[in-house]
Amino acid sequence: MIDVLLGLQWGDEGKGKIVDVLTPEYDIVARYQGGPNAGHTIIIDGKKSVLHLIPSGIFHPPSICVIGNGVVIDPVTLKKEILSLEEAGVEVRSRLLISERAHLILPTHKLLDAASESAKKGDKIGSTLKGIGPTYMDKTGRNGMRVGDLTRKDRLDVYHNLVQKHLRLLRPYDFEFDLSLYEKDFHEALDFLASLKKINSEQFLNDALNSSKKILAEGAQGTMLDIDFGTYPFVTSSNTTTAGACTGLGVAPKHIRKVYGIFKAYCTRVGSGPFPTELYDETGEQIRKSGGEFGATTGRPRRTGWLDLPLLKYAVTLNGVTDLIMTKADVLAFLPQISYAWAYQTPDGILETCPFELTKEITPLLRHTNSWEDISGVSSVEQIPQTLSDYIKMVEKYTGQNITYLSLGPDRSQTLKLR
Ligand code: GDP
Ligand code: IMO
Numbered sequence: 001m002i003d004v005l006l007g008l009q010w011g012d013e014g015k016g017k018i019v020d021v022l023t024p025e026y027d028i029v030a031r032y033q034g035g036p037n038a039g040h041t042i043i044i045d046g047k048k049s050v051l052h053l054i055p056s057g058i059f060h061p062p063s064i065c066v067i068g069n070g071v072v073i074d075p076v077t078l079k080k081e082i083l084s085l086e087e088a089g090v091e092v093r094s095r096l097l098i099s100e101r102a103h104l105i106l107p108t109h110k111l112l113d114a115a116s117e118s119a120k121k122g123d124k125i126g127s128t129l130k131g132i133g134p135t136y137m138d139k140t141g142r143n144g145m146r147v148g149d150l151t152r153k154d155r156l157d158v159y160h161n162l163v164q165k166h167l168r169l170l171r172p173y174d175f176e177f178d179l180s181l182y183e184k185d186f187h188e189a190l191d192f193l194a195s196l197k198k199i200n201s202e203q204f205l206n207d208a209l210n211s212s213k214k215i216l217a218e219g220a221q222g223t224m225l226d227i228d229f230g231t232y233p234f235v236t237s238s239n240t241t242t243a244g245a246c247t248g249l250g251v252a253p254k255h256i257r258k259v260y261g262i263f264k265a266y267c268t269r270v271g272s273g274p275f276p277t278e279l280y281d282e283t284g285e286q287i288r289k290s291g292g293e294f295g296a297t298t299g300r301p302r303r304t305g306w307l308d309l310p311l312l313k314y315a316v317t318l319n320g321v322t323d324l325i326m327t328k329a330d331v332l333a334f335l336p337q338i339s340y341a342w343a344y345q346t347p348d349g350i351l352e353t354c355p356f357e358l359t360k361e362i363t364p365l366l367r368h369t370n371s372w373e374d375i376s377g378v379s380s381v382e383q384i385p386q387t388l389s390d391y392i393k394m395v396e397k398y399t400g401q402n403i404t405y406l407s408l409g410p411d412r413s414q415t416l417k418l419r
């Protein structure tokens with residue numbers, strides 16, 4: 001069977017940490033979409049690692065880590081990530097399998113991403129500039145270069161043809177660049193990638209399922225960044241929802257058992273786009289500081305705001321979440337009072353789901369509650385403060401799903417199983 005773990009907000013919910021915690025229950029951990037726009041943080045005994053492409057199961061040998069067909073790979077980032085893990089003593093190459101169908105991010109994809117963003121004036125997406133959008137455009141436009149193409153004799157021609165197309169697309173932009181700065185590293189990284197284990201991952205994963213192996217599918221980004229259901233156009237270019245695990249790994253829906261939906265006790269967003277419960281005051285700043293809310297990939301400060309229940313419930317529904325996981329409740333512990341949105345006031349009345357557009361006329365309706373004391377030392381369900389326990393019950397009642405795990409801090413050890 002396969003379980004899926006994915007983000008229910010705008011990313012950075014703590015997926016990396018929880019995948020690492022759950023990995024001992026699985027034989028295989030597989031990433032199914034996104035690429036190096038992801039930054040998944042894992043802290044083990046105080047030592048921090050940030051993964052962009054490698055599945056977060058890598059710190060638990062002998063688990064196998066798969067990069068699925070739905071992922072877009074920057075060979076330079078992948079090489080760097082593998083070498084740095086190996087330097088830290090983690091065995092990677094024997095345990096990492098890469099889909100031959102995964103698409104490659106070329107240096108010119110990154111240039112196109114940057115040119116397109118710089119041409120936008122007030123409506124920038126706030127892309128991570130990792131080339132994600134242009135690479136998925138080439139995939140759906142049927143022009144892309146895939147991992148499997150590395151074994152082709154005419155691999156360089158495939159590369160150059162695509163680069164020529166990109167250079168034509170870059171021409172109208174008022175954007176200066178020097179491609180030669182990136183090409184040497186890129187080709188060296190392609191050779192490195194060619195030396196790794198490349199497989200037919202859909203066959204591998206289905207064989208694993210047929211021999212009763214357990215797979216954990218690791219999502220990247222979050223539901224509100226999904227290309228179809230997120231806050232379009234301020235989204236990423238892949239399906240971050242459960243359905244993306246089927247297309248991004250080649251596994252049928254019937255194999256999916258649990259869907260772990262992970263959310264913060266509040267909300268954050270990095271990049272542009274609507275954020276109805278955003279805080280612009282001292283409280284928002286306090287949450288950012290106390291929660292260390294700075295992008296794991298770009299270092300940008302994350303915008304902060306209250307928990308948004310209508311969006312959370314929308315995400316639970318879209319993903320078929322069976323188990324909720326709440327992270328970062330410890331960050332709110334210092335606040336005298338916390339708030340959450342239970343509905344939106346719209347020109348047409350009260351709404352408890354995600355509207356077509358989260359415009360300025362749609363304002364969140366907030367409820368307030370007392371916060372809880374320090375929970376960093378909580379190690380059993382009985383020690384959970386009553387106010388936090390009430391907050392958990394309130395979320396469960398609103399969404400109709402149980403919270404199975406509570407994360408009380410960034411370290412692997414700071415995790416409590418509630419059920
Ligand atoms: P991901 O992209 O979903 O894997 O999340 P990120 O790694 O980008 O961001 C989550 C941040 O919160 C990281 O710095 C984690 O170390 C940290 N974190 C995860 N869970 C908790 C928690 O329960 N409490 C606190 N204080 N930090 C957490
Ligand atoms: P993880 O997996 C948070 C955001 C970017 C931008 C938008 C589009 O760590 O949760 P892109 O580079 O994908 O074209 O950017 O999506 N974004 C993320 N925000 N966490 C992420 O990943 C993100 N990946 C992309 O900030 O607003």
Ligand code: MG
Pocket residue numbers: 011012013038039040041296297
């Ligand atoms: Mg992240």
